[in-house]
Amino acid sequence: MSQLYFKSSPTCEYCALSRNCTENINNTSAMQNVQVLTHKIYHKGDTLFCAGDAFNALYIMRSGSAKASATTIEADEQIVDFYFPGDLLGTDGFAQKQHAHNVSFLETSSVCYISVNSVNALLTHSELGRQQLLSNMSQNTLNQQQQLMNVHKMTSIQRLTSFLLDLSHRLAQRGLSSQQFTLSMTRIDIANYLGMAIETVSRLLTSMQQQRLIQVQRRHITLVNIPEMRKICLSDLLGQTEDESDGMQHAMLRSTTDYPLSSIGG
Amino acid sequence: MSQLYFKSSPTCEYCALSRNCTENINNTSAMQNVQVLTHKIYHKGDTLFCAGDAFNALYIMRSGSAKASATTIEADEQIVDFYFPGDLLGTDGFAQKQHAHNVSFLETSSVCYISVNSVNALLTHSELGRQQLLSNMSQNTLNQQQQLMNVHKMTSIQRLTSFLLDLSHRLAQRGLSSQQFTLSMTRIDIANYLGMAIETVSRLLTSMQQQRLIQVQRRHITLVNIPEMRKICLSDLLGQTEDESDGMQHAMLRSTTDYPLSSIGG
DNA sequence: CGTTATGTTGAACGTTTTCAATTCGTGTGG
């Protein structure tokens, strides 16, 4: 009864409340207070919770993927995060005791359920649990700030490249291929998340393919030249200051009149 | 000895760990574990901590103001937050056990110091303390997301207006005038925070003054027409769909060729 | 009183958006 469901879960190794979640619990008196973790399966388009819903639990993605979005007063949506197996979800509820986001699934997915009581028990009795939750929430803020920084300091090419690399990295962490993957989100989602027009996303993907940086076939993406993609994210002033002998390496950052990407610019 | 310093602090009523921080502590056994809170005075330009510094404590602003910034790989700065009396600071350290931000003061300021041990004690022994810290951290993330949303969905005029209104609101919460205040940050800071060029900030402030929305005299700002400013933040489609009989009310959102703000656009 | 940091203003340019027209894919119903 007091055994945590995800103790034996195959995805537990990626669990956002850490790889040590089982030891974590076992080493404390929290077990008596922690309720049995249950999980549930959802399908594409299903919602886990909506903004305004009572904050009853945290969730951990076991499989699939999801997106979290906030709604502006003018009723348009802003996607604030994507979630993959192991990611912790729902901490937006701590602020107002009700959820601030809408979370919906991008494909068939399953999630663990951790009641707020369990969370409280964890915080009370486990030093590690405290650290993990606080670390996770702190990291959330840092990630959002990084995202904000990207919007402010990077061009759209850099942001999209950065997005793909980040996706690749997150999938690799979960034991999947870092070079080939299928996007579970639409271009619309990507554009919304990155704060650009879908047309821009489309154009950039096409251009990147022409540059032999990636291969695109609808939702299926292959990263062909990751080192070069990394350079693109870093480069900004580089593209302007270095001399022409550098060749086309930073073509996408240069004047739009010189290179294939010219179709992007005006 | 076990009495919290800020128990009698005049700023305690605005304290980020809630208005009830004293009751909070008194109602629990936390007092034995909580160390005496000390405070310290800093001057303009002083740094509280830097990215990479060990995470030893949280801080609460008692007076003055500060900014937190992150540094990109290319060494340029991104201001992620401004702090005013009562604000809780330093939770960025939970993620990696070291600080991720640089925090520096915009004017002479004083801050309370709360050691991580005290924080732990609070979390262990006080339900209210847990709620307050988690709520604060959750709210931080939501605020950053709001900021991100603003950058994505709002024009520069809307963002700057929103910034001024937010400032006004935060100062009002602290018992100061919501209509008249002195900016403790430079135009450079504002521009950096909002992700625009200083020239744009300057131009927009001038235009808003011409529109009789605000009065600007260097750092001193007077909000003249708050209701109209609120409208500007909300309006987006409005400015395009409503007919001309509406007069100049949404001038700043319209074509830049018609109105005083024309200097902003191309 | 001069030097430096901060702020303002103008004009040209560029990136990204918007509008508009197609194409592609997937699923639905005849």
Next chain:
DNA sequence: CCACACGAATTGAAAACGTTCAACATAACG
């Protein structure tokens, strides 16, 4: 099984918003 329809994605041309560059003004500070 095909036709149809709808959403998703692509592509082009024009327009807008904000940036950049450059010159200048003003305040702060030693």
